[in-house]
Amino acid sequence: MKEKTEDHALMDKIVSLCKRRGLVFQGSEIYGGLAGTWDYGPYGAELAHNVEELWRKHFIRERDDVFAVQSATLMPEAVWKASGHLSGFTDPMVECKKCHHRFRADQLSDKKKCPDCGGELGEEKVFNLLLPVALGSVEGKSNMAYLRGEIAQGMFVNFKNILDTMRPELPFGLAQIGRAYRNEIAPRDFLFRVREFDLMEFEYFVREADWQKYFEMWRIEMWRWIERVGIEKDKIHELEVAPADRAHYSKRTIDFEFDYPFGRKELYGLAYRTDYDLKKHSAESGAEMSYFDEVKKEKFIPHVIEPTFGHGRTMFAVLLSAYREDEMNGEKRVYLKLKPEIAPVKVAVFPLLKNKPELVKKAREVYAVLKKEIGAVEWDDNGNIGKRYRRQDEIGTPQCVTVDFETLEKDDVTIRDRDSGEQERVKVKELVAKLK
């Protein structure tokens, strides 16, 4: 048997922590699981939401030049024909003649022998990743739609609507967060390669002459995001994607790769999509996709810079970056050093003992105030204090507040810091300000 490397052990630890603490579960697990799908439990859903909110804040709300849209996940065949995905959104696939397992041909070292059963592999085929859906009661070509393979098309097909309603001036961006679906041949590596995932992405429309300037601007901004969300910067590496490896719409792409436990692979992408999509949609739909510059009296189809962020891969990279093991008070512990802004629980409140009504009453009062002021606050009175700290450490709760007998006399509580384990006494009336 192969010995597990440290990195693979880390992967196992993260997957098991995610399951144990209700962050991430296999999709449809009680039926044996559906490959390439994952469900978020209560803490995972909070973390996912907080990552989205931070992204929205960073790329939309703190700026004046990016507008949010939210488009349908079902789009007709015509969209995917125009975008080039019907012909170009493919992976090379081979199938084993014996066990019928399918593999991505470009990920196999031996293209003749099945890695699962040793059987003979068939001819390499082109496999389209779009997921078709037959809409309505009558099946047929005219009703054919696809679950969106990328959310970008929702921004392109709404370009004219935005020009007509918002009258934005170039440069400006259209952003959205939402589901994408890909019929991946070989989903694997936890949240890394799945069949259904959220994307956080925007199309930034510019004049052709300015594309390099804005490409560089977004490259720098993507690094700022990486730091802000809490992904280890020294695990990120930019890769200038070779022309042959770029998507069909791109004239330049930089991948932001991350050192996952299974190797260095794509986390985010930054692409110069030229005027490819708007031009194609204009030609196929007949809609006017030009921008009119009122000052220069010029009409033209803008070019596009596209920063794209896989949401699941962000969650995964954040968890890998935050995972820590150390020893505290003579005991081994695991904790997630999450940025407070994205931690699923911001503060946990404990009564020292749960069978002392006076402590529970006071702790409930403190809890009610914090819940109102901070929101993501958790009550825990299960087991001893040490165990409660460990539980909160594992989900990355930055601070825990304990109400003890001294509280009843002096109206102060203990705040315990997740990373250092240090404790300090704080007056109840100063608690909200201190925690915030």
Ligand code: GAP
């Ligand atoms: N609109 C451009 C676009 O969709 P992409 O490189 O195909 O580009 C964007 O995908 C991002 O989506 C990637 O950088 C990655 O973070 C994430 N991603 C792609 N395929 C994925 C999959 N099968 N599972 C999880 N995330 C995926």
